[in-house]
Amino acid sequence: MEYRQLGNSGLKVPELSFGAGTFGGQGPLFGAWGNTDAEQARRMLDIALDAGLNMFDTADVYSDGASEEVLGAAIKGRRDQVILSTKAGLPMGDGPGQAGTSRARLITAVDDALRRLGTDYIDLFQLHAFDAATPVAEVVATLDDLVRAGKIRYTGVSNFSGWQLMKSLATADAHGRTRYVANQVYYSLVGRDYEWELMPLGAAEGVGAVVWSPLGWGRLTGKIRRGQPIPDGSRLHDTASFGPPVDEELLYDVVDVLDELAAETGRTVPQLAINWLLRRPTVSSVIIGARNEQQLRQNLDAVGWSLTDEQVARLDKASARTAPYPYFPYRRQEGFARLNPPLAG
Template sequence: MEHRQLGASGLKLPVLGLGTGTFGGSGPLFGAWGNTDVAEARRLIDICLEAGVTLFDSADVYSDGASEQVLGQAIRGRRDRVILSTKMGLPMGPGANDAGVGRDRLIRGVDAALRRLGTDRIDILQLHAHDAATPVDEVVATLDDLIRAGKLRHAGVSNYPGWALMKALAAADRTGRSRFVAHQVYYSLIGRDYEWELMKLGQDQKVGALVWSPLGWGRLTGRIGRNRPIPAGSRLHDTAAFAPPVDEALLYRVTDVLDEIAAETGRTVPQIAINWLLGRPTVTSVIIGARNEAQLRDNLGATGWQLTQDQIARLDAASVRDAPYPHFPYRRQEAFARLDPPAV
């Protein structure tokens, strides 16, 4: 399994990680994803470790903490073999301080996550969403204190707007605090918005991308295509309100090309979609999900081979969209392209 350095940190991550949103699944969203128990989770982790996948990603909000609990029990006795990533900041209760990333919330949240995970440290803590109400200096100071206390190894963010991430990085530099080294982002062949600004920021500031939902919320599994509507048992029926939007014409352009390349290579559609992501700038690791062993083994097959340049070009062409202002219309003009070349 290939490993890549995470941003400006010294931490090396496998190019694939396992998301644990299915662990202990309950509620309208996570229950639809799956309800993996401890025994099943232990088996999935066994398969990952055999393949060299050591990164496991969770969040306190996943099934109200049950995901972290199941993950913690499943890695018991082998903590030093794994890299634990989790997220916090979304609401965990009705109280005024049960959401966001203020100092009290972060300190209480980290201690609670450590208890659920059954460990003394979190390798990567990511702020799950931007909290506009909390001063950025308070956030970076609190995270730096938690790192100095040994409870965290590294800090990152998830789903942040570019201006907020840059403001936090500047605050850390100004005060001599630890910088964010990771940004967990939505990125897929049918959702390339990350490229418009956040990719450039990550490249310039050495913030590595951890990609969530690489299969476009289950749309790039190979079961959906131009003449293949959403299957009756698809989780999309239950979770459509949470799913990133996608234009139907774009979806079918991409699935047409994925089907063609699958026929050419003998690879599955998910393997091709994930492999394309692994070739993109700033991507450190792609977080895959699996409700069962078969799905996991298929996703693990996305590594160890490469798409041809022709296949990449076809996928690029099928999935490209015009960027919003101020990126469009300037990127279409050669003169502006010389000033703002694409990330490589």
């Protein structure tokens, strides 16, 4: 397992991290992901730690806090061996104080997460969404206070647009507050929008990507093929509407190439899709999920080897789509390209 700096910070994270959205699964979305209990979670942590994967990601909204509780039970007695990442900001109820990132909400959310996780500090705390109703200065000041209090060590965001992240960073700089070092983003071979603005922003400002849904919300599992219905038992039957949409022709074009590479390399489709992401600029860690030990072991085998440059180029070509204005000129016109060269992997 390779370890990488998380953005412009001193925190080293594994190239693969584990998403605990399957822990304690409840409700239509998280119940479809999985319902791993504490005993099963401990076994999965054993496997992950043996492989060098020591970062585990969750959120308060995952099964209404049950994911954090199960993860907390699984790490009991070995807190110093793991990096804990969690998120808050999305609604946890209908009350006015149960959503958003106001000062009161963040303080309560962090204290609740610490209790559920059974720890006195969170390694990486991320805002799950931008809160347009709360001044950015209030948000960054509150997080800075929580860092100074020792309750959290590093901060980040998720699902922010470019301007929202840049405004937050600029506000933190202007007031001498703690900067975000992580951006938990959706990024996959069938969803490369991250590259248009958030990737160059991350490179320029020292914000590392922690990638969620690297398999395109379950579409790159190797079970979906052109001209065939979604297989029985696929969680897409229950969860497709919750995730980012994917153009079907794009999906099939990518899967065709992945199938070719699977035959050439002996690797699985998910392993190839994850490995491709690990070569992309600004990517600090890719979050893998698993409903059982077999899936976890298979996903762990996505590291320790590399695709050839020619194989990467084939995946790049199959997954490429024309970016919208104002990003597309940088790819199509020589003058723009000279001023904005592609980021190095």
